[in-house]
Amino acid sequence: xxxxxxxxxxxxxxxxxxxxxxxxxxxxxxxxxxxxxxxxxxxxxxxxxxxxxxxxxxxxxxxxxxxxxxxxxxxxxxxxxxxxxxxxxxxxxxxxxxxxxxxxxxxxxxxxxxxxxxxxxxxxxxxxxxxxxxxxxxxxxxxxxxxxxxxxxxxxxxxxxxxxxxxxxxxxxxxxxxxxxxxxxxxxxxxxxxxxxxxxxxxxxxxxxxxxxxxxxxxxxxxxxxxxxxxxxxxxxxxxxxxxxxxxxxxxxxxxxxxxxxxxxxxxxxxxxxxxxxxxxxxxxxxxxxxxxxxxxxxxxxxxxxxxxxxxxxxxxxxxxxx
Amino acid sequence: xxxxxxxxxxxxxxxxxxxxxxxxxxxxxxxxxxxxxxxxxxxxxxxxxxxxxxxxxxxxxxxxxxxxxxxxxxxxxxxxxxxxxxxxxxxxxxxxxxxxxxxxxxxxxxxxxxxxxxxxxxxxxxxxxxxxxxxxxxxxxxxxxxxxxxxxxxxxxxxxxxxxxxxxxxxxxxxxxxxxxxxxxxxxxxxxxxxxxxxxxxxxxxxxxxxxxxxxxxxxxxxxxxxxxxxxxxxxxxxxxxxxxxxxxxxxxxxxxxxx
Numbered sequence: 155x156x157x158x159x160x161x162x163x164x165x166x167x168x169x170x171x172x173x174x175x176x177x178x179x180x181x182x183x184x185x186x187x188x189x190x191x192x193x194x195x196x197x198x199x200x201x202x203x204x205x206x207x208x209x210x211x212x213x214x215x216x217x218x219x220x221x222x223x224x225x226x227x228x229x230x231x232x233x234x235x236x237x238x239x240x241x242x243x244x245x246x247x248x249x250x251x252x253x254x255x256x257x258x259x260x261x262x263x264x265x266x267x268x269x270x271x272x273x274x275x276x277x278x279x280x281x282x283x284x285x286x287x288x289x290x291x292x293x294x295x296x297x298x299x300x301x302x303x304x305x306x307x308x309x310x311x312x313x314x315x316x317x318x319x320x321x322x323x324x325x326x327x328x329x330x331x332x333x334x335x336x337x338x339x340x341x342x343x344x345x346x347x348x349x350x351x352x353x354x355x356x357x358x359x360x361x362x363x364x365x366x367x368x369x370x371x372x373x374x375x376x377x378x379x380x381x382x383x384x385x386x387x388x389x390x391x392x393x394x395x396x397x398x399x400x401x402x403x404x405x406x407x408x409x410x411x412x413x414x415x416x417x418x419x420x421x422x423x424x425x426x427x428x429x430x431x432x433x434x435x436x437x438x439x440x441x442x443x444x445x446x447x448x449x450x451x452x453x454x455x456x457x458x459x460x461x462x463x464x465x466x467x468x469x470x471x472x473x474x475x476x477x
Numbered sequence: 478x479x480x481x482x483x484x485x486x487x488x489x490x491x492x493x494x495x496x497x498x499x500x501x502x503x504x505x506x507x508x509x510x511x512x513x514x515x516x517x518x519x520x521x522x523x524x525x526x527x528x529x530x531x532x533x534x535x536x537x538x539x540x541x542x543x544x545x546x547x548x549x550x551x552x553x554x555x556x557x558x559x560x561x562x563x564x565x566x567x568x569x570x571x572x573x574x575x576x577x578x579x580x581x582x583x584x585x586x587x588x589x590x591x592x593x594x595x596x597x598x599x600x601x602x603x604x605x606x607x608x609x610x611x612x613x614x615x616x617x618x619x620x621x622x623x624x625x626x627x628x629x630x631x632x633x634x635x636x637x638x639x640x641x642x643x644x645x646x647x648x649x650x651x652x653x654x655x656x657x658x659x660x661x662x663x664x665x666x667x668x669x670x671x672x673x674x675x676x677x678x679x680x681x682x683x684x685x686x687x688x689x690x691x692x693x694x695x696x697x698x699x700x701x702x703x704x705x706x707x708x709x710x711x712x713x714x715x716x717x718x719x720x721x722x723x724x725x726x727x728x729x730x731x732x733x734x735x736x737x
Contacts, residue, residue: 230619258603258620261572265576268693295704298699301697303698341642344642424493427708449709450708453729454712456713458719460719461719465724476668
């Protein structure tokens with residue numbers, strides 16, 4: 155019989171993604187409800203220094219699959235190692251972050267294991283002893299409750315949706331002998347935007363739209379940096395070539411749920427609203443008092459963003475004692 | 478180069494989505510249906526690869542008969558032919574059973590390259606592309622913004638959270654699209670005329686040798702749907718000057734909302 159919860163940890167260059175802590179914390183809550191253990195699995199080439207950190211987020215056991223062939227995420231090798239482990243241990247629930255990597259991995263795992271997958275969950279609850287996963291559809295215009303049949307039940311959770319809980323436990327570390335099988339994907343190189351906060355994981359997002367009137371996003375970037383946040387953009391700003399596609403917030407871009415979303419010069423098309431409506435607090439700054447964004451924002455300022463945003467940045471600096 | 482594009486017809490993103498009385502599906506009466514935007518990038522990329530390397534582009538879809546409209550649009554853009562699996566038993570499929578059907582079609586006719594959207598903007602599942610690759614036993618690369626084919630290999634620039642990665646796979650392979658890959662062309666008038674004569678094979682599951690019970694019972698089921706609580710407009714920050722407004726906003730965000 156299937157038993158236990160398995161959380162798949164994601165690290166890049168020896169640093170865990172924030173969503174990994176969210177997946178472990180939610181996995182711990184599920185394990186407590188099912189009265190079973192939470193096991194974390196981590197893959198990589200050099201994990202000695204970071205593995206035990208997973209115990210601080212509720213993992214009873216930490217399975218370390220360490221091999222030079224696992225130094226970079228490759229769909230085929232990672233799927234094989236994790237699927238083999240799942241087949242051996244037979245967990246009832248598998249939980250992981252729905253990052254770009256987590257989406258790719260969970261989709262392939264679901265097919266390999268013929269297992270149900272709820273993608274991009276924003277909430278997980280129990281009805282009697284069955285898991286019900288809530289996930290957005292239609293770019294967040296709908297929230298659907300999903301029931302899963304079969305084992306293991308794979309839950310890929312949306313970044314920034316679940317609470318991180320620290321625990322006192324330590325977690326026992328076990329090395330896993332890995333066989334990556336026949337690998338055909340080959341890693342060539344990667345480039346990381348160093349020092350940038352990932353848009354989907356950011357606590358604060360400052361976005362610019364058509365009102366930016368050009369590629370100069372300096373005022374937005376400065377405010378985002380002061381707030382340790384990320385820069386976003388509306389579709390029109392991306393279509394104009396002012397920002398890269400990876401910055402796009404909306405139904406055909408990224409869906410974000412930060413604590414604070416500041417929309418600057420964004421009118422608020424339905425596709426954009428779908429991408430940011432689950433933010434906790436929304437601020438809109440726009441010259442046009444009739445802009446639809448004001449009807450969805452907690453706080454609005456009518457005015458020229460190039461005048462207002464630097465003034466806000468100055469106030470934030472004062473608040474943080476940097477002046 | 479034989480290229481297959483996996484395509485889904487979805488509600489246009491400007492659609493207002495409403496829930497039907499059964500509580501588990503959406504009202505479709507007033508919806509404008511379009512090619513899934515990420516699949517449009519797939520069609521465009523397939524056409525560019527065909528223009529560079531020769532070969533043909535086949536559009537493959539699972540859906541109701543009206544999906545032929547979306548396939549016809551892709552043919553008008555320049556694709557060569559379409560295959561639609563239209564079968565009552567395929568209704569209500571989850572991502573995994575849809576992938577199983579698509580894989581069965583692709584097993585019948587081998588392809589060098591399969592291109593799929595990273596997700597369909599209705600289900601937002603991100604599942605079908607990698608699952609099809611798994612069922613075919615071929616590699617997949619997700620969220621691609623650039624690719625080049627050299628000999629029998631494809632090299633892809635994929636987006637990852639916080640950067641990009643370059644991966645290489647031997648063909649046959651599957652990749653999924655990310656915004657930025659290309660700018661999909663519009664169908665030209667001659668293209669639309671030509672598309673009328675291009676073949677669309679409409680098949681049932683039996684036609685592709687798949688008995689209805691072999692696609693498997695859906696492993697995920699929608700048991701309820703709700704419209705997220707609508708955001709309400711809050712207060713406009715007023716003040717004598719821009720400076721006063723900025724001060725008041727930061728005070729509220731710090732003291733009341735406690736978000737900075």
